[in-house]
Amino acid sequence: MSGPTPTERAEASAVRRRWITLAELLAIAGVLIAALTLWSNWSDRSAEKAERANAIASERQAARRFEIRAVAAENGDSLLLLRDDKHEIQNATVAFPSALQVARKEALTDQIQRSWFEKPLLKATDGGADEQAGRLPVLITVSYTDGDAVRTARGIHDIIWQTKAGGFLAGRSLKLQGLRSRQRGGDQTKLDAIWAREKPKT
Numbered sequence: 001m002s003g004p005t006p007t008e009r010a011e012a013s014a015v016r017r018r019w020i021t022l023a024e025l026l027a028i029a030g031v032l033i034a035a036l037t038l039w040s041n042w043s044d045r046s047a048e049k050a051e052r053a054n055a056i057a058s059e060r061q062a063a064r065r066f067e068i069r070a071v072a073a074e075n076g077d078s079l080l081l082l083r084d085d086k087h088e089i090q091n092a093t094v095a096f097p098s099a100l101q102v103a104r105k106e107a108l109t110d111q112i113q114r115s116w117f118e119k120p121l122l123k124a125t126d127g128g129a130d131e132q133a134g135r136l137p138v139l140i141t142v143s144y145t146d147g148d149a150v151r152t153a154r155g156i157h158d159i160i161w162q163t164k165a166g167g168f169l170a171g172r173s174l175k176l177q178g179l180r181s182r183q184r185g186g187d188q189t190k191l192d193a194i195w196a197r198e199k200p201k202t
Helices: 006-064 118-124 188-198
Strands: 070-072 078-081 089-095 111-113 133-146 149-165 172-184
Touching: 078 172, 118 172, 133 172, 133 188, 149 188
Parallel strands: none
Antiparallel strands: 070 078, 070 172, 078 111, 089 133, 133 149, 149 172
16 A cells, blocks of 8 residues: 655645644734733723822812802901811902002901992992992902911902992992802902903993
8 A cells, every 4th residue: 555645745744834824823813812901901900090090189189279268247248258177267368459549458357348448449339320239359369278288279259249329428338248259360460450341330
């Protein structure tokens, strides 16, 4: 019985080579899939860590932030700056539009007093209706505690006011109704520009 012919041996060798090549390709594919899986898992973990780090940083920044807020006294003669559970006000200053010629005031009792600017504001509204309402932009700077640190918050806020007719002899009076935030930050130049643009028309 004769052995395989040269042609048969060549064909068998070619088949073996094809199987070896296919096995190599499958092995390479397996390595690539494993590598991609590892990279995907690492990428997902890195993204999760970055998200957690950003969330923690945002929470810490929010915890450090102090929102300047105030409520009006019942008689409308002052606004009381509000503290919160995490921060205590150390000092507060209030700057007014230069055109009113009101000096910068220290809110030593955490209060913005109507008497600081009543006469200049009433003068600025002379010629209009006796009873009117408006907003007075002011620049408020507050130093507050944040744990062992002392930080500063600054922003331009609107004092909401209303004038009342007081009769022939009493004249007009001014009542404070609240405080609204206009923007974070700011300076005297920005404050003066807002007042020049929005001051009461008489």
